[in-house]
Amino acid sequence: MKFYVLTLFPEMITEGLSHSVIGRALKDKTIELEVINIRDFANNKHNSVDDYPYGGGAGMVMQAPPIYNAYLSIKDKLGEGCPVVYMTPQGRPFKQAVAEELAEEKEIVILCGHYEGVDERVIEEIVTDEISIGDYVLTGGELAAMAVIDSVSRLIPGVLNKEQSHIDESFSDNLLEYPQYTRPPEFMGRKVPDVLLSGNHGLVDKWRREKSIERTLKKRPELLEGANLTDKEREYLNKLKGE
Numbered sequence: 562m563k564f565y566v567l568t569l570f571p572e573m574i575t576e577g578l579s580h581s582v583i584g585r586a587l588k589d590k591t592i593e594l595e596v597i598n599i600r601d602f603a604n605n606k607h608n609s610v611d612d613y614p615y616g617g618g619a620g621m622v623m624q625a626p627p628i629y630n631a632y633l634s635i636k637d638k639l640g641e642g643c644p645v646v647y648m649t650p651q652g653r654p655f656k657q658a659v660a661e662e663l664a665e666e667k668e669i670v671i672l673c674g675h676y677e678g679v680d681e682r683v684i685e686e687i688v689t690d691e692i693s694i695g696d697y698v699l700t701g702g703e704l705a706a707m708a709v710i711d712s713v714s715r716l717i718p719g720v721l722n723k724e725q726s727h728i729d730e731s732f733s734d735n736l737l738e739y740p741q742y743t744r745p746p747e748f749m750g751r752k753v754p755d756v757l758l759s760g761n762h763g764l765v766d767k768w769r770r771e772k773s774i775e776r777t778l779k780k781r782p783e784l785l786e787g788a789n790l791t792d793k794e795r796e797y798l799n800k801l802k803g804e
């Protein structure tokens with residue numbers, strides 16, 4: 562999987578993705594990242610990449626030509642049908658299912674906007690998909706692009722180790738993670754639940770599943786509609802709801 566990122570702030574992307582799991586995956590080429598600085602394609606004396614909006618109003622708009630030329634500089638390397646994703650709060654909501662869909666691609670181009678927006682014509686010309694990471698406004702698409710690259714990358718075989726790859730079963734299941742504990746066995750008078758020290762894996766699994774259901778009901782009840790529960794787990798959920 563290769564990510565191409567078109568941005569005015571290349572260091573945000575390279576630095577932000579240079580640590581921990583993703584940093585390692587980039588180093589060993591399990592995933593690849595090419596960051597293209599839109600400013601390198603300004604093609605004018607002042608290296609300008611933004612201008613006042615036609616029709617007036619506050620702020621600046623990113624100009625179409627530098628973005629288009631940045632895209633053209635990589636176009637020949639891209640396979641047929643390679644998605645070009647524009648990071649925008651107007652995009653489709655980013656969910657685990659969207660990460661799973663993008664993880665099937667061989668390459669993805671991500672366009673990060675800044676200022677008050679991007680000239681609509683270059684979006685029409687090159688963008689195939691728009692993604693938002695939530696209903697709030699960021700100053701630019703870079704943080705959002707990093708969130709997408711991180712969550713897509715961890716689905717690529719070889720990025721996580723065997724132990725780590727078990728961990729995301731829960732969100733695909735529409736359930737939140739169960740609580741975790743490690744040493745010491747007592748902290749500030751709070752003890753680790755006995756069942757976790759019992760050595761009975763069957764009981765531990767059952768307890769964790771129940772805690773996941775309990776937490777999801779308490780924190781994100783709307784997720785439970787899509788959860789895959791056994792009859793016994795349904796019964797447990799109904800008991801929690803007091804039904």
Ligand code: 6GU
Binds near residue numbers: 650696697698706
């Ligand atoms: Cl993808 N971009 C920007 N600029 N702001 C956002 C966003 C994306 N998602 C939520 N807010």
